[in-house]
Amino acid sequence: MEWAFRSDLPIYTQLAEKLTQAILSGAYPAGARLPAVRDLAAEAGVNPNTMQRAMTELEQQGLIYSQRTSGRFVTEDTAVIDGARRRLAKAQARAFWSGMARLGYDRQKALALLTEQDQTDEEVM
Numbered sequence: 001m002e003w004a005f006r007s008d009l010p011i012y013t014q015l016a017e018k019l020t021q022a023i024l025s026g027a028y029p030a031g032a033r034l035p036a037v038r039d040l041a042a043e044a045g046v047n048p049n050t051m052q053r054a055m056t057e058l059e060q061q062g063l064i065y066s067q068r069t070s071g072r073f074v075t076e077d078t079a080v081i082d083g084a085r086r087r088l089a090k091a092q093a094r095a096f097w098s099g100m101a102r103l104g105y106d107r108q109k110a111l112a113l114l115t116e117q118d119q120t121d122e123e124v125m
Helices: 011-025 037-044 047-061 078-104 108-125
Strands: 064-067 071-074
Touching: 011 047, 037 047, 047 064, 071 108, 078 108
Parallel strands: none
Antiparallel strands: 064 071
C-alpha cells in the first residue's frame, strides 16, 4: 500500500481513508485479520499512536473490530462494507459533478463526455 500524505488533512484521517479503501477494494476482505498497529505504522512511517487513532476511527465506523488477544479484523457484516462503499461512491460522484460544474458543464454535457470517454476506452481494449 502506498502511504503518501497530503498537508491538507490530519495524517490519522488519511490513514483511515487508505485503510478504508483497502477494505472496500477487497485488499483486506471481510473477516480478514489486519496487520498489527506497530507493523502498519512502521510500513506507513508514522507513530504507532497515529495509526492507533486511525484504527479507532475505523472501529467507530464499524468497518473493523478488535478481539483482545487476537488483534483487529475486518467486519464480516457485508452490509456495513457495502454501506461504506456506497457513501464513498456518493462523495466521489458529488465531487465529480461539482468539478464539472466549475468547468462550465451541466449534467447533460458531462454525461455526454463520460459516454464519449467510455466508448473511447472500449475501443482501446
